[in-house]
Amino acid sequence: xxxxxxxxxxxxxxxxxxxxxxxxxxxxxxxxxxxxxxxxxxxxxxxxxxxxxxxxxxxxxxxxxxxxxxxxxxxxxxxxxxxxxxxxxxxxxxxxxxxxxxxxxxxxxxxxxxxxxxxxxxxxxxxxxxxxxxxxxxxxxxxxxxxxxxxxxxxxxxxxxxxxxxxxxxxxxxxxxxxxxxxxxxxxxxxxxxxxxxxxxxxxxxxxxxxxxxxxxxxxxxxxxxxxxxxxxxxxxxxxxxxxxxxxxxxxxxxxxxxxxxxxxxxxxxxxxxxxxxxxxxxxxxxxxxxxxxxxxxxxxxxxxxxxxxxxxxxxxxxxxxxxxxxxxxxxxxxx
Amino acid sequence: xxxxxxxxxxxxxxxxxxxxxxxxxxxxxxxxxxxxxxxxxxxxxxxxxxxxxxxxxxxxxxxxxxxxxxxxxxxxxxxxxxxxxxxxxxxxxxxxxxxxxxxxxxxxxxxxxxxxxxxxxxxxxxxxxxxxxxxxxxxxxxxxxxxxxxxxxxxxxxxxxxxxxxxxxxxxxxxxxxxxxxxxxxxxxxxxxxxxxxxxxxxxxxxxxxxxxxxxxxxxxxxxxxxxxxxxxxxxxxxxxxxxxxxxxxxxxxxxxxxxxxxxxxxxxxxxxxxxxxxxxxxxxx
Numbered sequence: 001x002x003x004x005x006x007x008x009x010x011x012x013x014x015x016x017x018x019x020x021x022x023x024x025x026x027x028x029x030x031x032x033x034x035x036x037x038x039x040x041x042x043x044x045x046x047x048x049x050x051x052x053x054x055x056x057x058x059x060x061x062x063x064x065x066x067x068x069x070x071x072x073x074x075x076x077x078x079x080x081x082x083x084x085x086x087x088x089x090x091x092x093x094x095x096x097x098x099x100x101x102x103x104x105x106x107x108x109x110x111x112x113x114x115x116x117x118x119x120x121x122x123x124x125x126x127x128x129x130x131x132x133x134x135x136x137x138x139x140x141x142x143x144x145x146x147x148x149x150x151x152x153x154x155x156x157x158x159x160x161x162x163x164x165x166x167x168x169x170x171x172x173x174x175x176x177x178x179x180x181x182x183x184x185x186x187x188x189x190x191x192x193x194x195x196x197x198x199x200x201x202x203x204x205x206x207x208x209x210x211x212x213x214x215x216x217x218x219x220x221x222x223x224x225x226x227x228x229x230x231x232x233x234x235x236x237x238x239x240x241x242x243x244x245x246x247x248x249x250x251x252x253x254x255x256x257x258x259x260x261x262x263x264x265x266x267x268x269x270x271x272x273x274x275x276x277x278x279x280x281x282x283x284x285x286x287x288x289x290x291x292x293x294x295x296x297x298x299x300x301x302x303x304x305x306x307x308x309x310x311x312x313x314x315x316x317x318x319x320x321x322x323x324x325x326x327x328x329x330x331x332x333x334x335x336x
Numbered sequence: 337x338x339x340x341x342x343x344x345x346x347x348x349x350x351x352x353x354x355x356x357x358x359x360x361x362x363x364x365x366x367x368x369x370x371x372x373x374x375x376x377x378x379x380x381x382x383x384x385x386x387x388x389x390x391x392x393x394x395x396x397x398x399x400x401x402x403x404x405x406x407x408x409x410x411x412x413x414x415x416x417x418x419x420x421x422x423x424x425x426x427x428x429x430x431x432x433x434x435x436x437x438x439x440x441x442x443x444x445x446x447x448x449x450x451x452x453x454x455x456x457x458x459x460x461x462x463x464x465x466x467x468x469x470x471x472x473x474x475x476x477x478x479x480x481x482x483x484x485x486x487x488x489x490x491x492x493x494x495x496x497x498x499x500x501x502x503x504x505x506x507x508x509x510x511x512x513x514x515x516x517x518x519x520x521x522x523x524x525x526x527x528x529x530x531x532x533x534x535x536x537x538x539x540x541x542x543x544x545x546x547x548x549x550x551x552x553x554x555x556x557x558x559x560x561x562x563x564x565x566x567x568x569x570x571x572x573x574x575x576x577x578x579x580x581x582x583x584x585x586x587x588x589x590x591x592x593x594x595x596x597x598x599x600x601x602x603x604x605x606x607x608x609x610x611x612x613x614x615x616x617x618x619x620x621x622x
Contacts, residue, residue: 057430104603110427111368112606114434115557119599122554130592236550240438247431280446283438290431291419 018161022154031153032225037265038160039221044242044261045167045254046214049207051243052251053180055187056204057110060117062239063124064101064212068094068219069229070128073141083146083224090220091213098212099205106204121239128231140230143223160221167214172254174210183207184252237279244282248289249298256298340587341580342467346541348579349475350376353534354556355563355571356482360527361409363503363566364520365421370433371412373552374440375405375528377545379535380455381448384544387456394458398536405532406525412436413524418517437549445546455539471540478537479575482530483568499523503566558602564615573613577601 025031043065050056068090075086105116128135135141145151150159174180185193186200194200223229245264249256264282268274274281293300357372382404386397416432459470490496501509502519510516535542542548555578563574578598585597605612 055427057427059434104607108606111430112561114430115554116599116602118550119554119595119602122551122595123599126592126595130590237438240434277442277446280439280442283435283442287415287432287435287439290428290435291415294423294428 019158022157028153031157033266033269035153035157035160035225036222037262038157038164039218039225040242040245040265041164041218041258041261042160042167042221043211043215043218044245044257045164045171046211046218047242048246048254048257049171049174049183050211051246052249052253052257053175053183053187054204054207055251056106056208057114057243058117058208058211059114059243060119060121060236060239061211061215061242062234062236063117063121064094064097064215065219065222065238066121066124066128066231066234067097068216069143069223069226069234070135070141070219071216072220072223073143073229074134077141077144083144084150087217087220091217094216094219095209095213098209098215101212102205102208106201106208118236118239121234121236125231125234128234136230138231140228140233142228143226145224145227156224163217163221167217168254168258174207175254179203187251237282240279241282244286248285248296250296253296253298253302256296256301259297338467340583342472344580344583345576346472346475346538346579347583348559348576349479350534350538350542350552350575351555351559351578352572352575353475353479353482353530353538354552355560355575356479356486356568357527357531357534358556358560359566359568359571360486360523360530364499364506364516364523365413365417367417367421367429367433368557369412369417370430370437370553371408371416371440371549372527372531372556373554374437374549375409375531376535376538376552377444377549378408378440379405379532380539380542380548381444381535381544381546382532383536383539384453384455385448388454394456398533401536402529402532405530405535406528408440409524409526409528409531410521412528413521417520417524437553441546441549448544448546450546452543452545455544457540458537475534475538475541479534479572482533483572486530486568495519495522555598558598561602561612562605564612566616567612567614570612570614 021034022031025034043061047058047061050058071090071093072083072086075081075089076083081089101117101120105113105120108116129137131137146156146159149155175183182193182198182203185196185198186203190200226233241264245260246257247260248264249258249260264285268278268281289296354372354376357375358368361367361369361372379401383397383401386392386400387394392400412433416436417429420428420432457470458474461470463469488496490500498509498514498519499522501512501514502516506516509519535548556575559574559578560571561574562577563570563572578601581601582594582598585594589597
């Protein structure tokens with residue numbers, strides 16, 4: 001009871017800190033950074049279900065991000081649609097593109113799938129350069145902000161916070177209930193999962209489409225934060241960055257990738273020398289985590305919490321119930 | 337029209353070389369390393385640096401480029417593959433080789449610069465030779481020689497037979513006293529040398545460019561998957577086909593849709609013949 005209460009109190013404090021963030025950050029740049037983390041998180045939360053839970057290594061989600069961003073820039077900027085409505089359409093388009101990408105590629109085994117998603121990211125860049133009338137080609141497009149009441153930096157931040165919370169809640173519900181169990185089963189052994197009645201392809205496709213929707217919405221938020229997008233905004237390294245955030249945070253948790261996103265986004269901004277070596281640093285982090293702690297930092301934190309909270313180690317020793325066994329044997333003797 | 341065919345075959349030869357490097361690594365370890373394209377990139381960049389930057393004679397530059405490729409192949413095995421295979425988690429090698437590929441690409445980008453730089457002439461030849469220019473026939477010739485050399489190595493030497501035994505069944509080979517770990521290390525050295533040599537000879541076509549690795553990793557893989565995993569003949573045919581296809585696509589539709597068409601080819605082949613044109617059918621283990 002007290003542990004549960006402590007958890008709720010912690011979550012409440014965390015929520016208050018996040019909501020009141022615009023009032024105590026020192027400058028607008030830090031608020032922008034927090035918004036950027038939020039926009040990334042909207043995408044990563046969906047991707048986490050694909051990479052962290054289902055074990056499908058999609059390294060090309062930056063392509064879906066680009067689709068969402070361009071969709072938002074074209075609808076809200078060129079056609080002058082309502083920004084909030086455009087964002088919803090971006091999510092739908094992201095889901096549609098996710099379905100188109102997922103239908104052929106999710107049938108492929110691990111490395112083939114990773115290569116297909118990487119190729120998809122390159123194709124999106126190619127098409128955004130080729131379709132100059134629609135996307136502005138190499139010169140890019142300027143992106144409008146959201147309309148009132150979200151047109152101020154803090155309004156925008158609260159919008160992102162609300163969407164991020166909603167999507168975190170959705171993924172949390174998926175992860176902790178039956179669906180999440182099925183996803184983890186598919187990750188650990190597809191054959192075993194299929195043998196207990198999990199429809200593997202449908203499950204993968206559903207989760208992938210969901211991640212496409214979040215990528216589309218995340219792309220819209222990202223574009224409005226960047227305020228100008230070109231094909232160079234969506235380099236392949238960003239896709240790698242999403243991927244690294246999830247892997248270092250730990251597969252099969254939600255808190256781990258969130259911490260990974262916060263740290264990996266904020267660190268190169270706050271520590272200047274890291275910015276130059278940004279992508280090299282992501283590669284190094286990925287290598288170290290894969291080789292030394294493949295479960296990710298989230299697992300380390302979990303282990304430390306279990307160690308210090310003093311929860312007794314549960315033993316699974318099986319003892320024969322000798323009294324019942326004796327009674328049953330006696331019954332048989334009497335019967336015979 | 338002839339220009340399109342010749343240049344398509346030349347770039348296809350580079351893809352085929354990357355596919356060969358994939359094959360050499362895959363045969364002993366069943367790992368498809370993301371660093372494969374970067375082996376060729378290293379051959380090109382270091383070849384240009386040795387010859388144009390340091391002013392070394394061309395044979396020394398060639399040996400140096402091959403050595404750098406082989407060294408990186410070996411490092412890939414030690415850092416990215418050996419520990420991961422020992423733990424036998426099937427997806428982790430993808431992550432570790434991806435991390436290594438990113439690191440080497442960024443390191444080369446920071447050191448060499450992000451602009452493509454010209455590669456020096458290897459054989460004295462006039463620039464007016466047109467289609468018979470060395471930048472076209474050199475990669476084609478070398479990749480055919482490499483495929484033939486690999487085939488001879490597998491068939492005629494004892495080490496080649498050890499490679500084949502390990503590729504057929506690593507556990508059985510180990511039981512017969514073959515040091516499969518050492519064979520695997522050697523195969524990564526060999527594939528690094530293949531990649532380095534290919535990158536060196538194709539340098540005049542592709543330029544010494546740090547971002548070449550990722551595109552070669554992808555296109556080499558497409559060539560390999562189309563031709564059939566594990567088959568060297570398939571690698572040659574797949575590479576030539578992919579090169580011709582993208583050259584004709586560029587000729588007909590302009591250069592913007594090259595990648596889209598290449599991936600379209602991959603999807604088509606995977607749908608119709610999942611094992612590739614020359615690949616052996618594999619039974620899925622349950």
